[in-house]
Amino acid sequence: MVVGSGPNGLSAAISLARAGCEVAVHEAAAEIGGSARSAELTLPGFVHDICSAVHPLAVSSPAFRDLPLAIDWVHPEAPLAHPFDDGTAVVLERSLESTCRGLGEDGPAWERLYAPFVDAWSALQDEILGPLSLPRRPLLLARFGLHAIAPAASLARRWFRGARARALFAGIAAHSLLPLDLRPSAAFGLVLGIAGHAAGWPFPRGGAQRISDALAAHLRSLGGAIHTGSRLASLPEAPLVLCDLTPRPFLALAGPRLTGAYRRLLERYRYGPGVFKLDWALEGPIPWTAPDCARAGTLHLGGTLEEIAASERAAWTGAVCERPFVLLAQPTLFDPTRAPAGKHTAWAYCHVPNGSAADMTERIEAQVERFAPGFRRRILARSVMDPAALERHNSNLAGGDINGGTADLPQLFLRPTPRTYTTPLPGVYLCSAATPPGGGVHGMCGLHAARLALKRLHASLPSTARDRAGVV
Numbered sequence: 369m370v371v372g373s374g375p376n377g378l379s380a381a382i383s384l385a386r387a388g389c390e391v392a393v394h395e396a397a398a399e400i401g402g403s404a405r406s407a408e409l410t411l412p413g414f415v416h417d418i419c420s421a422v423h424p425l426a427v428s429s430p431a432f433r434d435l436p437l438a439i440d441w442v443h444p445e446a447p448l449a450h451p452f453d454d455g456t457a458v459v460l461e462r463s464l465e466s467t468c469r470g471l472g473e474d475g476p477a478w479e480r481l482y483a484p485f486v487d488a489w490s491a492l493q494d495e496i497l498g499p500l501s502l503p504r505r506p507l508l509l510a511r512f513g514l515h516a517i518a519p520a521a522s523l524a525r526r527w528f529r530g531a532r533a534r535a536l537f538a539g540i541a542a543h544s545l546l547p548l549d550l551r552p553s554a555a556f557g558l559v560l561g562i563a564g565h566a567a568g569w570p571f572p573r574g575g576a577q578r579i580s581d582a583l584a585a586h587l588r589s590l591g592g593a594i595h596t597g598s599r600l601a602s603l604p605e606a607p608l609v610l611c612d613l614t615p616r617p618f619l620a621l622a623g624p625r626l627t628g629a630y631r632r633l634l635e636r637y638r639y640g641p642g643v644f645k646l647d648w649a650l651e652g653p654i655p656w657t658a659p660d661c662a663r664a665g666t667l668h669l670g671g672t673l674e675e676i677a678a679s680e681r682a683a684w685t686g687a688v689c690e691r692p693f694v695l696l697a698q699p700t701l702f703d704p705t706r707a708p709a710g711k712h713t714a715w716a717y718c719h720v721p722n723g724s725a726a727d728m729t730e731r732i733e734a735q736v737e738r739f740a741p742g743f744r745r746r747i748l749a750r751s752v753m754d755p756a757a758l759e760r761h762n763s764n765l766a767g768g769d770i771n772g773g774t775a776d777l778p779q780l781f782l783r784p785t786p787r788t789y790t791t792p793l794p795g796v797y798l799c800s801a802a803t804p805p806g807g808g809v810h811g812m813c814g815l816h817a818a819r820l821a822l823k824r825l826h827a828s829l830p831s832t833a834r835d836r837a838g839v840v
Contacts, residue, residue, distance in 0.1 A: 369394060369604045371621065372612030372800070373594060374402025374764070378583035379431045379811030380610045380799045383818035385590035389608070393592065396599035396763075399577075400584050402612065403762050403770065404809055406575030409751035410649040414713050415706040416751065417576040418761060419645075419770060421697045421715045422666050423809050424563035426579060427570050430494055431811035437582040440573040444665030444702045447569035449658070450536050451739040453671060457658035458532045460540070464565045474533035481527055482561060485512060489566035496559065497805045499816045500781060500788065516555035521548040521677050523557070531672055537561070538676045539668030542693055545640045545719055545771050547684045548677040552777060569666055573703050579809060608795050608821050612814065614639075614772050614802040615784045617763040622793070630792050633785040637802070640775070641683035642755035642768020644728040645717040649748040653712050654698060656740045665702060669694040669735045683719040688726045692718035694735045711748070722767035723755050764800060771808075772801025780806070789817040797821050 370381040373395035385391045399405060403419035410416065426432060427441055448460035461467045464486055468475030485492050488508055495509045503509040515523060520541030524534040538548055541557030563569070572578035584594055603609055603622055611618055615634040619626065626634075656662055670676040670693035682689040696716040700707045707713050718732055729752055736743045753761070755768025764772065773779055782788060784802045791798060799817035801807045 369606040369608070370610045370612065370799075371600060371604070372402060372764070373400040373580065373584070373596075374612050374762075374800070375404050375426070375579060375583065375809050375811045376799050376801065376814035377402070377610070377612030378580065378587060379814030380612065380818040381592050381814075382435065382583065382587050382590065383815055384608065384610070384822065385587060385592045387822050389822075391587070391592040393587070393594045394598040394600055394604065395594065395596045398597050400594060400596060401577055401580030402764065404576045404580045406577035409647050410713075410749040413708045414649040414711065414749075415575050416647040416713055417697075417699075417715055419758065419765070420576050420809050421699065422569050422571050423576070423579065424560055424567060424569045425497075425808045425810040428490070428493060428563070428567040429810040429812065430497060431815040435583075435586055437586060439578055439582050441570040442573050442699070442703045443568045443570045445663040446660070447564040447664065448540070448666045448668065449661045449664035450539050450668045451656065451658045451661055452532070452535070453738070455657045457660040458536050459660050459664065460536060460561065460564050462565060462568055467565070471533045471536070472530065474528045474530050477527050478533060481515065482558075482565060485558065485562045486565045489562055492562070497810060497812045499820075500804060512558065516558050517552050518554040519549045519551050520544070520553035520557050521673060523554040524673055534673040535671065535676065538673040539670055539693070542668075542670070542676055542680050542719075543695070544775060545680075545683070545769070546774070546776060547681045548673070549681070550776060552780060571665065571697070571699055571703070574705055576809075583811075603793070603796060606795070608797070608825060610797045610799045610814070610817055610821060612764075612800045613798065614764045614766060614800050616766045618798065625793060626791070628792070630785060630787070637784045638774045638779060639722050639766045639769040640771055640773065641719045642722045642724055643717045643758060643770050644720045644724070644726070644732070644755065644768070645715075645753040645758065646729060646732055647751040648714045649707070649750075650712040650714060650746045651748050652710070652746050653701060654714060654736065654740045654746070655742045658739070661739070662701065665697060665699065667696040667698070669696060669739055680719060683721055686721040688720065688724070688728075689718075690731060691735065692720075692728060692731055694718050694732050696736065720755065720768065722769060724768070725754065725756070727754070772806060775806050789820050795821075
């Protein structure tokens with residue numbers, strides 16, 4: 369049995385079903401998908417992504433790449449644009465060469481930093497999204513690690529002379545939800561930047577729900593069952609139980625069965641900053657001052673490295689930032705199926721202290737207006753989700769944390785405890801973003817947990833039963 373139908377839960381269920389197991393997924397919500405879901409949040413005919421929206425790790429994920437998933441990936445002309453107050457923008461292009469041209473004097477440094485990993489993205493992705501083990505490509509991983517272990521602000525200042533390249537890197541690194549002066553925030557700037565060049569920052573035509581629906585359809589084709597509206601009061605009884613749950617909801621489900629040191633470790637697990645999210649139905653496209661912004665699917669609104677760093681530090685320390693760093697997606701410029709003809713949607717969020725009740729609507733919209741004067745006049749309706757609303761939508765998002773827990777050095781590799789996927793309960797495993805390799809829509813947490821569970825199940829069977837099961 370698998371508890372939770374997010375991408376990791378469905379990935380785990382598919383791995384178990386492909387190995388010959390009879391699999392049932394139990395989802396508490398009425399719809400599958402966890403944080404990869406879409407709905408008409410504002411007005412009829414306007415489709416919005418409830419949580420995740422842009423998927424650079426999903427499009428080439430080792431967990432998904434060999435599955436027959438019916439997903440139509442939409443690639444904007446440019447993955448990312450980062451506007452400035454002078455009316456220009458710097459652009460992360462699919463082409464490394466084009467990106468470097470746009471960075472001027474910092475172009476050669478950007479190429480030196482990224483080119484070795486862009487060329488080896490498939491191998492590098494297997495390593496950094498793989499389970500904890502001896503690396504198969506130690507030199508490649510060591511070269512990456514020397515840069516990735518750094519604080520993002522330090523790496524940006526060390527590698528780049530100009531404000532534009534520093535800001536571009538800082539915005540990408542801020543997806544970590546870590547202060548940019550904290551290790552290993554640079555890792556996120558590297559991984560997502562490499563992915564942008566090598567695979568793009570695409571999204572599924574029709575919304576993030578398409579990822580979940582495609583995974584569910586494949587699971588059902590393998591004989592797996594999915595039960596929605598199935599809120600369990602306790603852990604189910606089965607030879608294998610894989611939980612796509614972060615520590616807080618897992619503790620609630622395990623109840624008194626879970627005791628001792630392991631329970632105390634889970635109780636001390638640290639969640640990171642939360643998210644305050646807005647979705648808009650718009651009467652027209654966002655009127656960006658910088659023309660390049662209309663070419664990009666994702667926008668980073670935060671000005672300079674220093675401004676972005678201040679915003680991320682505020683969320684970490686419990687403060688409210690007046691000019692928050694805003695991450696924005698504008699899917700209908702490239703996928704008109706999500707809105708009525710001529711209309712548009714936009715999706716945006718900023719980072720806030722975990723569980724914050726502050727209303728960031730005005731601050732977020734002011735940041736958009738800063739780079740797109742007249743934006744507010746195009747708003748037809750808005751949906752507001754603060755950290756509490758996000759947690760109500762998905763209990764894994766404790767305090768609004770969309771990464772499944774802080775990804776600083778103490779919790780990057782051995783999460784949620786040094787046992788990673790295993791628990792003290794026989795046959796019970798964790799497979800959520802609170803396990804390696806962490807947050808993001810990639811399904812790798814589910815894949816690794818399922819493989820470990822199958823290996824242990826196989827080893828526990830008598831030889832005759834093992835041969836009949838065919839589980840490897």
